[in-house]
Amino acid sequence: EAGVTQFPSHSVIEKGQTVTLRCDPISGHDNLYWYRRVMGKEIKFLLHFVKESKQDESGMPNNRFLAERTGGTYSTLKVQPAELEDSGVYFCASSQQTGEKLFFGSGTQLSVL
């Protein structure tokens, strides 16, 4: 069974550009989470989907971040326009039922120059 996959693994962009990160959860997992780790700091929650609905987006830093999960399968996280402080590792995780352990992907390392 495939795990959580994220694409790209690395992205280097200039300030002001747009970047879209993609996450494919484990098949059948209704819950999908986005997290971010800025250099040297703790991993912070961004948002949570249940199927295609946003259950909790309290961790989204600002309106430059847009997450979607059309059809309740894969999800995208778009940053537009990117700022220097957006650099970090973006993790996606999924679970079948709410409250179960989360399965994480390998993350996308985003560098904004």
Place this chain on the structure above:
Amino acid sequence: AQKITQTQPGMFVQEKEAVTLDCTYDTSDQSYGLFWYKQPSSGEMIFLIYQGSYDEQNATEGRYSLNFQKARKSANLVISASQLGDSAMYFCAMREAFNQGGKLIFGQGTELSVKP
């Protein structure tokens, strides 16, 4: 206020020895869960062990055990017989029961290096 605190940014341990990674937490909830994840250099976050707040026994998974001291609000990870492959970042995390969405709150992580 920091909900999950890992006070050891980096730790060294000799191969085959045991090591304890510290984690303290802060919650007013009576029902919560504590997790440890491992992040090797490949980047993937790997689930290691889980402890529920009402579990009377300390959780164990192979060489991993969780030293759960509820009164002290600590959930230290003990790795016995360290192996070179244990070198990685280790994150402690908590899920509070009132949080219906199941999101995790993470600590800053501890980087463990196992020496041959």
